[in-house]
Amino acid sequence: MGVWKSLQTMRRNVLETLPEISTRQPMVSGRTGKRWHMVMDPDALNHMLRDRLPDYPKSDVTKDILRPAIGESLFIAEGQEWHWQRRTAAPSFSLRNVTALAPVMSAAAERCVQRLDAVGGLRAVNMYDEMVQTTFEVISDVTFSGQEGFDRDVVHAALEAYIQSTAKMSLGDLLGLPSWVPRLNRLRNGDALKTMQRVADGAIQARRQSGTKGVPDLLDLLLAGEDPESGRRMTTEELRDNLLTFIVAGHETTALSLSWALYLVANDPRVQDIACAEARAVLGDRVATAEDIPHLPYIRQIVDEALRLYPPAALVSRTALKDDRLCGREVKAGDTVMIPIYALHRNYLLWDEPDSFRPERFADRKAIRRYAYLPFGDGPRICIGASFALTEAVIILASILTKYRFDPVAGKVPKPVMILTLRPDGGVWLMPKASKPHQL
Numbered sequence: 001m002g003v004w005k006s007l008q009t010m011r012r013n014v015l016e017t018l019p020e021i022s023t024r025q026p027m028v029s030g031r032t033g034k035r036w037h038m039v040m041d042p043d044a045l046n047h048m049l050r051d052r053l054p055d056y057p058k059s060d061v062t063k064d065i066l067r068p069a070i071g072e073s074l075f076i077a078e079g080q081e082w083h084w085q086r087r088t089a090a091p092s093f094s095l096r097n098v099t100a101l102a103p104v105m106s107a108a109a110e111r112c113v114q115r116l117d118a119v120g121g122l123r124a125v126n127m128y129d130e131m132v133q134t135t136f137e138v139i140s141d142v143t144f145s146g147q148e149g150f151d152r153d154v155v156h157a158a159l160e161a162y163i164q165s166t167a168k169m170s171l172g173d174l175l176g177l178p179s180w181v182p183r184l185n186r187l188r189n190g191d192a193l194k195t196m197q198r199v200a201d202g203a204i205q206a207r208r209q210s211g212t213k214g215v216p217d218l219l220d221l222l223l224a225g226e227d228p229e230s231g232r233r234m235t236t237e238e239l240r241d242n243l244l245t246f247i248v249a250g251h252e253t254t255a256l257s258l259s260w261a262l263y264l265v266a267n268d269p270r271v272q273d274i275a276c277a278e279a280r281a282v283l284g285d286r287v288a289t290a291e292d293i294p295h296l297p298y299i300r301q302i303v304d305e306a307l308r309l310y311p312p313a314a315l316v317s318r319t320a321l322k323d324d325r326l327c328g329r330e331v332k333a334g335d336t337v338m339i340p341i342y343a344l345h346r347n348y349l350l351w352d353e354p355d356s357f358r359p360e361r362f363a364d365r366k367a368i369r370r371y372a373y374l375p376f377g378d379g380p381r382i383c384i385g386a387s388f389a390l391t392e393a394v395i396i397l398a399s400i401l402t403k404y405r406f407d408p409v410a411g412k413v414p415k416p417v418m419i420l421t422l423r424p425d426g427g428v429w430l431m432p433k434a435s436k437p438h439q440l
Helices: 003-012 042-051 060-070 079-093 095-119 127-143 152-166 171-175 190-210 218-224 236-266 269-283 290-295 297-309 386-401
Strands: 027-032 034-039 316-319 324-326 329-331 336-339 404-408 415-418 422-425 429-434
Touching (some): 042 336, 060 190, 060 236, 079 218, 152 190, 152 236, 190 236, 236 404, 236 429, 269 297, 269 386
Parallel strands (some): 034 336
Antiparallel strands (some): 027 034, 324 329, 404 429
16 A cells, blocks of 8 residues: 555554455565564464464554553553563452452343333434443443442543544554654543543542442452562552553443444344344343353354454554564564454454354354454463453343344444444444344
8 A cells, every 4th residue: 555545544444454365365464664464374373472472562553552541551561560460460350250240230231221221112222332331331330339539421531532532553653663753643632541540540549448348349359469479469550550451441342342243133133033032031021140141152152253253453463573484474573463353253264154144153162263263362461351341241232132122224334443443433223122022
């Protein structure tokens, strides 16, 4: 495309920079200002994400975009700084703790169903907006449960404003200029970020004084956490940065997964029949709980397939620190090495009918080749909240489908657009209608 056209395209929609050949080859390379490679080969990805992880840190562009909002948190940190934070935070996301927090997910799902009840099938609903609201209720409640002084709306608005204005590529990013060279689009929204961070700091200090009340939430768990090797605990700033990381990563990604899942289900009556029947057979008219998840395998398969077709993090970027070889091709120190997860998940070398919506392909997860499916990454830096996100998605999706079926709205086809995450441009407009009992 050339530098200028590449920049314009990336700022409009990163997906449009993925060449068609990336869905039919294991690796594609080129130069746009600096050398780059797109890797879609599972063995090469295993090499990068597990065997040679320290040699492929997250790119400076990724860090520069997110650092003002989430500091040197678990998502950005490298090396020993990452290790100690990961060791400290990991127990907070154990199966036991996720299960203990699941009632918050069920309560949010119930409020979502009540909002759909209020519509009464009389008008179309933008289910993307609905899922964003539902998942933000979940993440804010499990992070700062019942915390007076934590203004959910302020934090949400600040994050959205920041993403909209700063997540787009700049010319300096594309040319590989040093991080200290200012990017004008990242000099705005400083006040909104400061407000968000001040709100979070205040909530943390208040919790230090008040202590845990009831079931420990994520803040309680992190306050109590310590690195098992060094005994180090997180400071207020480290707690804030990680909690904001979990809020950023923990609501929109799940909201996107659910939105795309509902869109796909609404456009496939066969899948919707099976899903609604399964949900009603297990739940009746109630919302789902964590205990129901083992009995909702098809709902889980729908979530997995939606994550394959529309991964929220559709492209991630690394920087090669050392010379290497991937797929028999030379990679030089300083090269940008991208993992276009969207292309990986639709690669004809790895998937049968890759563009088709077929939840059944996940009926036997052992048949899915490792490193061919990376909605949460893999290796040591696999997403710490993957279990939390999947639990939440299954609970919410099953709770909705036990009460409602959805029809697509003519002329309202969402376009997948990626800036920081893969969003449905124009929303996901569906017509809800009361579901009738089905038999499996």
